[in-house]
Amino acid sequence: MTDTTAHALPRPSPAQRWLALILVSVAMFGNYYVYDAFGPVVDLLREQEGFSYDQISMIFSAYSVAAVLVLLVGGYVIDRWGTKRAITLFAVICLAAAALMASTARFETMLAGRFLLGLGAEPLIVAATAVLAKWFKGKELSFAFGINLSIARLGSASADWSTSFASPLYANWQDPLWLATGVAAVGVTAAMLYWTTESRLEGRVNLGQADATDRLELKGMYAFSASYWYIVGLCVVFYATVFPFRAFAIDYFQQAHGLDRETAGMLSSLLPVAAIVVTPLFGLWVDRVGRRSLFMAVGSLAMLPLFVLVTYAPPGPDIGIWIPFAGSAQVPLTLLLVMLMLGGVFSLIPAVMWPSVAYIVRENRLGAAYSMMTLCQQIGVALVPLAVGRFNTAFAAGPGNPAGYAPGMWFYTALAGLGLAFSWLLWRAESGPGAHGLEYSSGRKPE
Numbered sequence: 001m002t003d004t005t006a007h008a009l010p011r012p013s014p015a016q017r018w019l020a021l022i023l024v025s026v027a028m029f030g031n032y033y034v035y036d037a038f039g040p041v042v043d044l045l046r047e048q049e050g051f052s053y054d055q056i057s058m059i060f061s062a063y064s065v066a067a068v069l070v071l072l073v074g075g076y077v078i079d080r081w082g083t084k085r086a087i088t089l090f091a092v093i094c095l096a097a098a099a100l101m102a103s104t105a106r107f108e109t110m111l112a113g114r115f116l117l118g119l120g121a122e123p124l125i126v127a128a129t130a131v132l133a134k135w136f137k138g139k140e141l142s143f144a145f146g147i148n149l150s151i152a153r154l155g156s157a158s159a160d161w162s163t164s165f166a167s168p169l170y171a172n173w174q175d176p177l178w179l180a181t182g183v184a185a186v187g188v189t190a191a192m193l194y195w196t197t198e199s200r201l202e203g204r205v206n207l208g209q210a211d212a213t214d215r216l217e218l219k220g221m222y223a224f225s226a227s228y229w230y231i232v233g234l235c236v237v238f239y240a241t242v243f244p245f246r247a248f249a250i251d252y253f254q255q256a257h258g259l260d261r262e263t264a265g266m267l268s269s270l271l272p273v274a275a276i277v278v279t280p281l282f283g284l285w286v287d288r289v290g291r292r293s294l295f296m297a298v299g300s301l302a303m304l305p306l307f308v309l310v311t312y313a314p315p316g317p318d319i320g321i322w323i324p325f326a327g328s329a330q331v332p333l334t335l336l337l338v339m340l341m342l343g344g345v346f347s348l349i350p351a352v353m354w355p356s357v358a359y360i361v362r363e364n365r366l367g368a369a370y371s372m373m374t375l376c377q378q379i380g381v382a383l384v385p386l387a388v389g390r391f392n393t394a395f396a397a398g399p400g401n402p403a404g405y406a407p408g409m410w411f412y413t414a415l416a417g418l419g420l421a422f423s424w425l426l427w428r429a430e431s432g433p434g435a436h437g438l439e440y441s442s443g444r445k446p447e
């Protein structure tokens, strides 16, 4: 179909747009569920299969190594195959990865499974973004992105909640991973339904053309401003702290704080649950008042004491919590407050940080800017768990020696300090003459 013929067609109706959004979001739900299904079985792999913390960290990092490699070529696949085929292909890769990880407790197989997951999951996120741009461009695009991310985070929370609603499966390490494979199959089904939907509507509605994927080319990166690189720095240390902490959190709460798996799962789920609810609200607030770099600095400052608190502060009284789908539990006040604070930071920083790039980088370089940011993010997320695993092993962390987890927590604190330094540098740059308007609601200094 020529561009002129496409423009003569009507834009998709709201019902058609929302159907596309739901299908793509279910595919993302499956993606995030599989990613986070590994954390709740860490203790079982250690106890039943004799995995060391070093091996667990390597498995976790294999995702990011694959992500770094695939981010360099993922855009080409999407361009060549089109979003509807690409999204299905990547969802099938996630399904194969989930099945491989569930199939056997051989270290090399698990490593390969997690690597395969990185090859499928990261370009699936890129393809999902391209799909939303196609259907929602000029119509509630930010809101659609927000809903998509909230449904994806529901996948993360559900993986944590599975320690409650699927507790009989946790008699062994394998069954929870088969459940994750089932969820990945639901994701593939959603991706295929999306393929059918788009194919049926082709020639009947004007789906326009998502902007050609602005590929990641290393030449030209020097042209990005210092403010962009400060945001990238914050992105790296922020996610390299939060994602590895989440990966080890359920095991950590069990071993170092004596919680049972269900309670540890519920506590860990507070992070994505808070983000589901609060991220869009922070987004709306910041759009209204601006002050983006200040908000990032405040988020970084709030994160700084949390890992020290969780290590050294007295647990305080037990508090009853209730979470839908997971049930109720008694959790120590200190852990509850720390997780709520971290949930707040996990809502605030992503809500402000990702959109801020759009104010700093020219529109035609945005794709490359986001790809570079994600690539750097994944390098950090690959390296930090290896370091934390090394600390845990070297200091013999375990239920008999909870103090052995402290060096890992100090490492997270050091990263949070680095995040504060990056956001302070950004705030300083954005308060001076070369500012990009991050501090203004409109993104521009009022005349």
Ligand SMILES: C[C@H](NC(=O)[C@@H](N)CCCCN)C(=O)O
Pocket (backbone or CB within 6 Å): 031, 032, 035, 122, 125, 149, 156, 239, 350, 374, 377
């Ligand atoms: C928006 C952001 N997404 C990412 O950082 C992805 N590159 C990695 C997602 C890993 C799966 N849980 C986010 O989730 O905040």
